[in-house]
Amino acid sequence: MAHDLDQKCINTLRFLSVDMVQRADSGHPGLPLDAAPMAYMLWTRWLKFHPANPQWFDRDRFVLSAGHGSALLYSLLYLTGYALTLDDIKSFRQWGSKTPGHPERGHTPGVETTTGPLGQGMANAVGMAIAEAQLAARYNRSNHAVVDHYTYALVSDGDLMEGVASEAASLAGHLGLGKLICLYDDNAVTLSAGTDMTFSEDCRRRFDAYGWHTVYVGDGNDLAAIDAALEAARAKSTRPTLILVRTHLGYGSPEQDSFKAHGSPLGEDGVRQTKMKLDWPTQPDFLVPDDVLAHFRQALQRGEELEAAWELRMSAYAKTFPELHAELRRAIDGELVEGWDADIPVFPADAKGMATREASSKIMNAFAARVPAFTGGSADLDPSTKTALKGLGDFNPVAKKAEDLQGSDTAGWGYWGRNLHFGVREHAMGAIANGLAAHGGMIPFGATFLIFSDYMRPPVRLAALMGLHVIHVFTHDSIALGEDGPTHQPIEQLANLRAIPHLVMIRPADANETAVAWRVAMEMRDRPVVLVLTRQNVPTLDREQRASADGLRRGAYVLSDPPKGGPQLILIASGSEVSLIAEAAERLQEEGVAVRCVSMPSWELFEALPQEERDAVLPPSVGARLAVELGVSQGWDRYVGPHGDMLGIERFGASAPADVLLKAYGFTVDAICGRARALLAR
Structure with missing residues (x-):
């Protein structure tokens, strides 16, 4: 059972959220009412963060995949001391506010990734966990754990229905991402009906089959059970965890357990009845008791201490491993080492030429060793997209030979590899790449045929919305791929991609334009870049007779x-x-x-x-x-x-x-x- 202060804190979260939705006359009160206890326990007991420095690198990442519950996230951010004011809370969903209808990365301090389209956030979380695992495997040494954090996601019934979440969860289980923990708000209601209309599978057994560790909490208000489940999840170092928390949508409201509580304000009378039901003052609105605020704001001191301890570890690490420290700092800051592109070839004029996918392969492998942050792979198409990074290992939990570790004495050796194998999962690949970029310290790429960019449009669009540095390599770019026929031949895809704001698409003409295209893609830090490449050979133009390929930059x-x-x-x-x-x-x-x-x-x-x-x-x-x-x-x-x-x-x-x-x-x-x-x- 919750102590009195715990219950006050939970109800403060609930009713800040409810009051936000009611004042805006728009939003989703149901999830904040039922999920507040698990969010409270995570944020006050387990989550590692520093509200005064939302970008502290070794923080835990929290993803609200169920982005429609944004009011709950904003309540948590405000109460724990992020740069949000009560006026920001009161401006929920209004023009120019810091509290938009769904969480937006870069818009609201503390929001890790833009969510709302269901399933995307969960797949982003998988990418963040991959990033942590790869960086930890590369940089941590005995007694020097400088990358050591968890990724948490709060997911809904709707998230688990979406195919992208299934793709990502399958891969996460295969990879054994033990620092990924998902809290499933199992309230059995969606926007238009109860889940008995559309969703009767046993999610626990499904995730067991994926290779996840699963825990069931039968009462979403049982803080001790939630706490124990989180503790058990953190103890599972070789498997991600799904904590299924049975809740009641719109808890305490007249519309409890009804889809009507999902996406509509409760109404003034409904708000009053809910507050009375949960023993909360009906006035004033946006009530934050002093003891509640003081309790939540302890996160500021706790975060300062956690970050200071990490900086001390980083200082010791810098003295012992100066080259690794400098490399890690560059990765964190998103900087490229001087001369990173020095080995990119210049291609001689050749009437026969080569496919731009072939040129791309030579170019990637010329610079990849100099840019440790560069990592990625394809949707089971490396032999066709030519995107394998040679000699840089495969990201996989399977044990590797000692000579493959390049001196690393850390556990998790298989996570050192920089070739990610996504399997036939284009949609998840795009969303996971977004998670890698949002995590930081990585320059991710994903590769498939241009025609299959259709499967990836949602995460490509979200990468553009967030301004993430993600590189997409789309090969087989036209009918000239030949005999595979119209199912594989892109026609409208170039126009589709050009229609996405803040996305840069580059379709190079020959090998030397491809080299410049890769330079642009690597240097373009504030938006995603799509490289569109040929399967067929194209002539390498004679640049002594024609303009330099550097003109591509324009x-x-x-x-x-x-x-x-x-x-x-x-x-x-x-x-x-x-x-x-x-x-x-x-x-x-x-x-x-x-x-x-x-x-x-x-x-x-x-x-x-x-x-x-x-x-x-x-x-x-x-x-x-x-x-x-x-x-x-x-x-x-x-x-x-x-x-x-x-x-x-x-x-x-x-x-x-x-x-x-x-x-x-x-x-x-x-x-x-x-x-x-x-x-x-x-």
């Missing part, structure tokens, strides 16, 4: 110009089609047409330039413009203008060899020249 650049005078016609392309327009330009030049070729690997980088610099590449005075891209034409009108044309694809692909497909779909030098002549004849 998003679009003049690859070649007519030998005399200004251009009559501008040919624009991205990726593999750049070599086509280059050849077409040479043929048209022989016919007396003055042609400018523009390589446009990234719309987003180009749009970031001042207007006068964009006009220098695409002069407004030249209306005859032809864009060429193996995808839908949507969006290209902004660059070809009212007098231009676009050679794209407005239907699905087909199964045939690549050269047959390109000819059938009109992507040949002859076809481009014909379209250009027709355009000039208008």
Whole structure:
């Protein structure tokens, strides 16, 4: 049973949340009412954090995967002393407030990741636990545990219904992530009904089958049982834990155990009845008793002491392992070591060339050893995406040979490896990569075919919303992948990705543009980057005859110009089609047409330039413009203008060899020249 102060603290959490929702006339009171006891026990008894420094690196991470319960998180943040005021609490869900409807990373101090789309937060938590395990395995030494923290997530019935959570949980169990602990708010109600309508599986047995340690708490108000469950979870060093806490949605309200308590305010009378039921004063609203605030604010002193102790450990570590300490500090600060890209090759001109996925592999492996924070993998596609980091080990709990540990004397050796094997789990891969980036100390990448970016759109969008440094490597970028056919041939995916705000997509034309693209991706710290790469060989352009590939940094650049005078016609392309327009330009030049070729690997980088610099590449005075891209034409009108044309694809692909497909779909030098002549004849 809870002591009097414990109960006051829990009810303060409950009714700050209820009052937030009621004042906003919008929100979700049900989860805060039922989950407050488990949140209270975690935050006051077990969670390691420092409210005065939300970015302290060795803090525990707390993820509210059930982001609709944001009012509970804001109550916890305010009461424990984060930079939120009671006025912020009262401004819940209002314009310009620090307390938006769902938690937003970077917007509210103490929010680790943006949640709301169910399942994403749980998968993010798996990524955070992977980050902790890999960093601990790499940097910890005997008597020097400088990376040692847990990841906790509060998840709901809805989270566990979402497929991304299943994917991530399966992988977490396989990897034995013992420092991942999920509290399951098992209230048996969703937004529109009880779970008996849609969700009757035995979640405990399901997670047992995943390889998790599971604990059942039959009463969500039983603090002693919750405390014991958390203690047992922390003792399981080789398995993640799911604590199933049986609760009652909207606890104490007239709508208890009804879906009506999920996502609607209780109403003034409902709030009054709930406060009376739980022996809480009906007035004033937003009541925070002095003894409650003093109890919660002990977190400030406790956090200061915890961080100070860690800094002492870091100082001792720096003296004993100065190189490792410097490396870890760079990783924490998101800095790249000087000369990190010194070994990236320059590719000689070659008419046959190579696939940009092949060039990417050479480039990644040229710098990976110099950037220990760089880690990632594919959705079971390494042989095709060419993204394996050679000689850098596999992230896996399976024991490794001593010579593979590079001097590490720490436990968890298998977690040292930097190749992550996600299995056939694209959605989870994207969300886990977000968790790696949000944790810090990592530059994560994930790889799959461009067509399967559709499976990953939610986490790609959330990475852009959060401004996370995640790199996505999407290969097999067009119908030129050939015989696998329309199910695997992307058509609309380039346009889909370009539609996401704050996402940078780069589609390099050849091996040297790919090298610059990787430099941009690694240096781009405040947003995700997508690299779109070919399966088929593309010529490596002769940069002595054409502009430097460094022009990629500008998003679009003049690859070649007519030998005399200004251009009559501008040919624009991205990726593999750049070599086509280059050849077409040479043929048209022989016919007396003055042609400018523009390589446009990234719309987003180009749009970031001042207007006068964009006009220098695409002069407004030249209306005859032809864009060429193996995808839908949507969006290209902004660059070809009212007098231009676009050679794209407005239907699905087909199964045939690549050269047959390109000819059938009109992507040949002859076809481009014909379209250009027709355009000039208008």
